[in-house]
Amino acid sequence: MRRIHNGIAATELEGVVWQKARMSNSQGNCVELARLADGDVAVRNSRFPDGPALIYTKAEIVALLHGVKAGEFDHLAE
Known part of the structure; x- marks a missing residue:
């Protein structure tokens, strides 16, 4: 196992299903998870699907989503 x-x-993450937000813009400028x-x-x-992927634990993603919600x-998008 790798x-x-x-x-x-x-590209080394074989068999995963990438998902981006439905609200992503038409130019494809979005992150995928x-x-x-x-x-x-x-x-x-x-924009760089073959590029590097950062790996986060479930707990890290949960904390991020709680912060986003x-x-x-919000100040990062202003």
């Missing part, structure tokens, strides 16, 4: 690590080439077999989540830039990152 070792999964941060910065792994997204995929659940890995061990429950971790891979994140990649949709609470508006903690």
Whole structure:
């Protein structure tokens, strides 16, 4: 089994299903996420699908989503 690590080439993550937000823009400028077999989540830039993927634990993704829902990152989109 291949070792999964941060910065792994997204093409090495075989069999994952990448998903991006329905609200992503028509130019494809979005991040895509995929659940890995061990429950971790891979994140990649949709403009560079063969590029590196960052790997986060489920707990890290849960914390991020709670922060997003609470508006903690709204200032980044202003």
